[in-house]
Amino acid sequence: MTGPVTIRIQEDDFDIAREIAGLTKGRTDVGAVVSFSGICRGDEDSAKISALTLEHYPGMAEEEIRRHVDEAVSRWPLNGVTVIHRVGRITPGENIVLVVTASQHRQAAFEAAEFLMDYLKTSAPFWKKEESAGGTGWVEAHARDDEAAARWTKS
Amino acid sequence: MTGPVTIRIQEDDFDIAREIAGLTKGRTDVGAVVSFSGICRGDEDSAKISALTLEHYPGMAEEEIRRHVDEAVSRWPLNGVTVIHRVGRITPGENIVLVVTASQHRQAAFEAAEFLMDYLKTSAPFWKKEESAGGTGWVEAHARDDEAAARWTKS
Amino acid sequence: MKVKYFAWVRERIGKAEETIEPPAGVRTVEELIAWLSGRSEAYAYAFEKPKVIRAAIDHAHVRPDAAIAGAREIAFFPPMTGG
Amino acid sequence: MKVKYFAWVRERIGKAEETIEPPAGVRTVEELIAWLSGRSEAYAYAFEKPKVIRAAIDHAHVRPDAAIAGAREIAFFPPMTGG
Numbered sequence: 076m077t078g079p080v081t082i083r084i085q086e087d088d089f090d091i092a093r094e095i096a097g098l099t100k101g102r103t104d105v106g107a108v109v110s111f112s113g114i115c116r117g118d119e120d121s122a123k124i125s126a127l128t129l130e131h132y133p134g135m136a137e138e139e140i141r142r143h144v145d146e147a148v149s150r151w152p153l154n155g156v157t158v159i160h161r162v163g164r165i166t167p168g169e170n171i172v173l174v175v176t177a178s179q180h181r182q183a184a185f186e187a188a189e190f191l192m193d194y195l196k197t198s199a200p201f202w203k204k205e206e207s208a209g210g211t212g213w214v215e216a217h218a219r220d221d222e223a224a225a226r227w228t229k230s
Numbered sequence: 231m232t233g234p235v236t237i238r239i240q241e242d243d244f245d246i247a248r249e250i251a252g253l254t255k256g257r258t259d260v261g262a263v264v265s266f267s268g269i270c271r272g273d274e275d276s277a278k279i280s281a282l283t284l285e286h287y288p289g290m291a292e293e294e295i296r297r298h299v300d301e302a303v304s305r306w307p308l309n310g311v312t313v314i315h316r317v318g319r320i321t322p323g324e325n326i327v328l329v330v331t332a333s334q335h336r337q338a339a340f341e342a343a344e345f346l347m348d349y350l351k352t353s354a355p356f357w358k359k360e361e362s363a364g365g366t367g368w369v370e371a372h373a374r375d376d377e378a379a380a381r382w383t384k385s
Numbered sequence: 386m387k388v389k390y391f392a393w394v395r396e397r398i399g400k401a402e403e404t405i406e407p408p409a410g411v412r413t414v415e416e417l418i419a420w421l422s423g424r425s426e427a428y429a430y431a432f433e434k435p436k437v438i439r440a441a442i443d444h445a446h447v448r449p450d451a452a453i454a455g456a457r458e459i460a461f462f463p464p465m466t467g468g
Numbered sequence: 469m470k471v472k473y474f475a476w477v478r479e480r481i482g483k484a485e486e487t488i489e490p491p492a493g494v495r496t497v498e499e500l501i502a503w504l505s506g507r508s509e510a511y512a513y514a515f516e517k518p519k520v521i522r523a524a525i526d527h528a529h530v531r532p533d534a535a536i537a538g539a540r541e542i543a544f545f546p547p548m549t550g551g
Contacts, residue, residue: 079293087252090247091246091247091250091265092245092246092247094248094269095265099269100253101323102323103270103271103272103273103322103323104271104272104273105269105271106268106269106270106271107266107267107268107269108265108266108269109264109265109266110246110250110263110265110266111262111264111336111339111340111341112262112263113261113262113336114249114254114260114261114262115258115261116258116259116260116261116334117258117259118259164313167258168254168256168257168258177343179271181266181268181344181347182344182378184266185266185340185344185347188264188340189336189337189340190318192336192340223337
């Protein structure tokens with residue numbers, strides 16, 4: 076791949092425009108950029124949420140994301156990838172995660188971004204704890220996320 | 231759908247961050263935002279391009295995009311959609327088109343953005359003329375774009 | 386009836402729009418293309434490959450066998466290349 | 469051998485990491501879970517549903533039958549919920 080790879084785990088918010096510019100500025104070989112941002116919602120399955128706290132496994136989280144970025148780069152013709160995952164306390168309306176993919180063609184950019192998000196959900200070592208009026212509790216994994224990730228497995 | 235729909239055809243560039251904020255700011259029901267930006271490349275099938283000029287059919291272009299946005303809204307649970315298509319002269323590295331979709335869940339946001347891009351490519355009345363060292367010429371439609379659009383047809 | 390032309394159809398015909406009054410026997414989009422093609426070399430060149438030409442009636446895509454009766458605005462253009 | 473715990477596994481055990489020396493008979497991840505579970509009520513509670521527990525050796529996901537020989541760092545945690 077000819078292009079930058081950025082992986083960051085941080086407490087601070089991110090600036091989507093700056094991250095997209097980081098993959099495209101001064102270049103004329105990128106034809107398609109897809110960004111996915113995941114945002115903390117104020118309710119989950121009809122329960123009101125006042126905040127999320129995100130815990131991660133330092134070291135492994137970066138390595139696991141890097142492995143999936145490497146796989147995305149080997150599967151699709153990409154010109155750049157950025158993955159940023161926030162940790163710490165996040166309130167509804169705030170950003171949680173960002174994936175940006177750049178490619179010559181739109182289908183590669185779309186598929187690589189979906190692939191990365193599906194794997195972030197199921198295999199990157201992050202855990203969400205929810206605060207609501209009823210107390211705090213760890214978010215349970217969704218079967219639908221496992222199914223979404225399984226569709227990328229080569230048969 | 232509970233959320234804004236914006237469709238614009240304009241000569242000016244757009245600000246992706248502002249358009250994303252327009253779908254998310256002050257809300258806590260959006261969990262996923264996908265943006266697609268299409269950028270003018272400096273070469274197409276190995277020919278160097280110095281600029282594109284985009285022509286459109288005023289009136290029909292807006293209506294055709296609106297019809298597809300309405301279909302996307304009926305097929306996926308969306309919280310907002312923005313489609314901006316530039317016209318006029320555009321040089322390599324500049325933005326051409328933007329689609330932003332917001333939803334509670336990521337798969338709806340991804341699929342709706344892909345659907346809209348596939349239809350913009352094949353059915354919205356826009357035409358690209360390329361300027362290169364060898365002269366100017368109208369871009370020919372790609373069979374792969376028709377195939378990409380065909381996958382959304384309900385059977 | 387107003388007719389509009391876009392992209393290389395417009396360039397070949399040499400105008401972006403005009404008002405026409407086709408004879409009563411011209412009932413469909415493809416019959417209109419054939420009638421227009423007979424007007425001059427420029428029209429014949431623009432419509433030399435009728436299968437490539439796309440048409441819209443009152444801002445909606447239509448097929449070659451669509452009836453033109455009642456149309457306010459008919460447009461002819463090459464396959465779209467936006468996005 | 470260093471062991472790390474995350475999310476509710478960490479909370480139930482009451483610590484984020486520790487250094488352990490399991491006996492030679494403890495060869496796999498699932499045997500290590502069984503051995504840890506016998507240490508106290510807190511460990512037994514953390515590992516009460518061993519099938520739910522995920523494990524990583526030296527930052528890579530492993531299955532319950534993975535050998536722990538040579539591992540520098542083993543981590544136990546619930547299914548991931550990032551993204």
